Amino acid sequence: MRLAFFAVILAIASACTPTPPAVAPTSQFDTFVTIDLPRIGTIIYADTIYVAGTSNASMEDGxxxxxxxxxxxxxxxxSVQPTDGHWDVQLPHSYTGDPTEITIVASLSDGQTxxxxxxxxxVLSPEVNRPDGIYGLILQPTNGDTGGGEQIPVFGVVSGLSTGEIVITLTMGGDEISLATLAIDYPNSLD
Structure with missing residues (x-):
């Protein structure tokens, strides 16, 4: 009986012992860099690769x-030095092989890590592989998609433009509903 009494007292005492507080983190990793261009799936037929994006203030050292x-x-x-949270760089290359997937990596290094x-x-491909003429493909929306609202986002690819702009026309039942002329300011041969 005494043994059970002491076991109960010990259990109550241990339940009343305060739990030490969790240690708060001393610092937070707030660094970010976002690669906005080239967009995923872009085919580049140029001798330079244009890369652009955004970053936060912690990246001002590059x-x-x-x-x-x-x-x-x-x-x-x-190397890239952001200005006001934006950055871009033209990277010349001498790649001449078959079309290949490329990975563009933004990284920090201190020499050891x-x-x-x-x-x-x-995708990087020599210019000799570029198809002749102008072509384009609307990837979104696809046939049968429904949409509404004031704006309908359109996403696609285009190649071979000499004017630097495209015209998008929205039709419904054969009638033109909307026409928009969009500037293209992407230097990787507009692909």
Whole structure:
């Protein structure tokens, strides 16, 4: 009986013992870089690869951009210094092989360790592989999609334009409902 009494008292005492507070983190990792261009799936037929994006104030000292092939070969790299949260860089390359997927990596390095900040992928192809003429493809919306509201977002690809703009026409039942002329300001051969 005494043993049970002491066991109950011990259990009550241990339940009343305060739990030490959790240790609060001393710092927070607030660094970010976003690669906005080239968009995923872009086919680049140019001798330079235009890369652009945004970052926060913690990146004002700069970071590295590398372009890496599917064989893990670094074919272009450069340092980037953001200005007011925006950055861009033209990376010349001498790639002449078959069309290949490329990974564009934004990273930080202190010489011993590195951290990837963002990744983007595209396809790199020598200009000799570029189809002749002008072509385009609307990827969204697709046939049969329904939509409404004041705006209908349109996403697609276009290649071979010489004017730097495209005209999008919305029709319904054969009648033109809306016409918009859009500027294209993408230097990777508009692909």
């Amino acid at each position: 970071f590295l951009i590398q372009v890496i092939t599917a064989n893990s070969d670094v074919i272009a790299d450069g 590195s951290a990837e900040l963002d990744l983007a992928s595209a």
